[in-house]
Amino acid sequence: MDFQESEEEKMFREAVREFAQRYVAPAWQEYDRSHEIPRDLIKKMADMQLWAPTVSEEYGGAGISMTMACIAAEELARADLSIALPVMYLVEASWALIFDLYGTHEAKSEILPRVTKGDLFFGIATTEPTGGSDLVNSTKTTIKPKGDNFVVNGEKVYISGVRESEKYGGVYWTLAKEDPKGDHKAFTAFILPLNLGDGLHPGITTTLFEDMGRMGVSTGGFNIEDVEIPPHYIIGERNRGFYYAMEGFSAARVLIGATCLGSAEGAFQIGVDYVKQRKQFGRPLASFEGIMFEAVQSWMALEADKNLVYKAAWMMDQHYREKNPSISKLDIAKYTAAAKYRTPHDALDIITRAMTWHGAFGYTKECPLEAAYRGVRSYTIGAEGGAHIQLIVMGREIFGKEYLPYRQKGQFD
Numbered sequence: 001m002d003f004q005e006s007e008e009e010k011m012f013r014e015a016v017r018e019f020a021q022r023y024v025a026p027a028w029q030e031y032d033r034s035h036e037i038p039r040d041l042i043k044k045m046a047d048m049q050l051w052a053p054t055v056s057e058e059y060g061g062a063g064i065s066m067t068m069a070c071i072a073a074e075e076l077a078r079a080d081l082s083i084a085l086p087v088m089y090l091v092e093a094s095w096a097l098i099f100d101l102y103g104t105h106e107a108k109s110e111i112l113p114r115v116t117k118g119d120l121f122f123g124i125a126t127t128e129p130t131g132g133s134d135l136v137n138s139t140k141t142t143i144k145p146k147g148d149n150f151v152v153n154g155e156k157v158y159i160s161g162v163r164e165s166e167k168y169g170g171v172y173w174t175l176a177k178e179d180p181k182g183d184h185k186a187f188t189a190f191i192l193p194l195n196l197g198d199g200l201h202p203g204i205t206t207t208l209f210e211d212m213g214r215m216g217v218s219t220g221g222f223n224i225e226d227v228e229i230p231p232h233y234i235i236g237e238r239n240r241g242f243y244y245a246m247e248g249f250s251a252a253r254v255l256i257g258a259t260c261l262g263s264a265e266g267a268f269q270i271g272v273d274y275v276k277q278r279k280q281f282g283r284p285l286a287s288f289e290g291i292m293f294e295a296v297q298s299w300m301a302l303e304a305d306k307n308l309v310y311k312a313a314w315m316m317d318q319h320y321r322e323k324n325p326s327i328s329k330l331d332i333a334k335y336t337a338a339a340k341y342r343t344p345h346d347a348l349d350i351i352t353r354a355m356t357w358h359g360a361f362g363y364t365k366e367c368p369l370e371a372a373y374r375g376v377r378s379y380t381i382g383a384e385g386g387a388h389i390q391l392i393v394m395g396r397e398i399f400g401k402e403y404l405p406y407r408q409k410g411q412f413d
């Protein structure tokens with residue numbers, strides 16, 4: 001057991017921290033207001049090989065491990081407390097990786113080099129108006145063979161990066177059913193070309209939602225009407241899309257853990273610095289145990305979450321890179337769900353405490369903590385699976401599949 005980062009990981013963390021503190025920290029409050037991350041910042045990240053860095057070198061990525069990908073997410077969020085930029089980063093670092101694992105060489109050669117250069121957004125689209133938690137029953141979007149191609153019809157909602165994709169180009173890792181009445185074995189995964197750089201694909205119309213936080217990245221939706229997909233855009237085997245999606249969720253969830261950890265660490269540091277210098281009753285606030293003990297609670301939560309996030313990342317690396325047979329995809333799902341559940345909830349507590357220590361200033365928009373609060377709150381609700389769904393995933397692994405609540409069929413039919 002080794003709780004230290006390797007030399008390579010340490011150097012990588014230092015390089016990303018330097019980059020993030022130099023370019024992201026001074027910019028994020030402005031893009032939280034303007035609702036758009038500057039393109040030149042994305043380009044700078046791509047030049048540093050930080051855009052979809054988990055993609056293999058063959059397709060323009062850096063082929064970094066999940067541990068390193070988490071280090072980058074943590075450092076980016078420490079610099080951008082609103083987590084808008086880390087959200088864009090993590091969606092691509094997870095879903096482009098699953099595309100790289102199972103996509104066709106032809107589609108990967110066409111799409112991934114443009115993604116890693118920061119020219120094309122690579123998103124995920126599974127949620128539909130009928131719901132995101134119960135994918136099997138809520139997914140109404142269909143994909144059907146048509147000659148050599150496939151044709152897709154349906155609607156996806158609450159999707160990250162729609163405005164950016166419409167404006168600059170973007171594709172989505174998408175799930176649809178071949179048989180609308182089928183179960184999880186009816187899902188096929190594919191690339192939906194929302195905008196390949198020459199405008200919205202015929203048959204696509206978009207909508208936007210106004211979120212409460214992480215304002216630098218958009219959330220929207222799109223209608224898909226008779227959109228034709230070439231066969232090489234199918235990801236992996238037809239009717240196995242649900243299984244690939246579960247792997248993608250695991251990758252995204254550990255990166256969400258790292259992101260919320262970074263934002264909470266940034267907020268904690270701001271809070272600690274403040275209570276050391278702010279005096280009331282003739283003493284620094286930090287010297288009152290009421291404040292100091294809260295800070296210690298925050299520190300303990302950060303330490304526990306750090307261990308959880310990096311253990312989950314390590315498990316992914318053991319499985320995917322080291323081919324360690326003792327760590328299964330289900331083990332990974334359990335730990336990544338734990339990281340996705342615990343870290344945003346703890347981060348919210350840590351940020352809330354630090355806001356309170358600032359008194360009235362903590363409730364103003366001049367204080368960076370309110371943007372952290374608004375951003376991190378998204379991950380205690382939805383995005384890559386709601387909080388309750390993480391508990392169900394862990395419960396399934398603790399008790400066994402037969403205890404899954406949704407297996408108790410028939411009661412509400």
Ligand SMILES: Cc1cc2nc3c(=O)[nH]c(=O)nc-3n(C[C@H](O)[C@H](O)[C@H](O)COP(=O)(O)OP(=O)(O)OC[C@H]3O[C@@H](n4cnc5c(N)ncnc54)[C@H](O)[C@@H]3O)c2cc1C
Pocket residue numbers: 123124125126127128130131132133134157158159160161211219378381382383384385386387388389392405
């Ligand atoms: C900011 C943001 C960005 C997002 N980006 C994307 C994206 O890029 N791509 C994408 O596909 N989706 C995205 N989502 C959608 C997200 O994945 C869904 O919100 C999530 O899956 C939950 O689906 P829902 O919102 O339809 O809620 P529902 O599925 O209707 O669930 C409503 C509530 O009930 C809870 N619930 C559901 N089932 C159970 C149960 N069995 N027991 C107890 N509680 C339960 C849920 O946890 C939730 O709190 C995003 C969401 C947010 C908030």
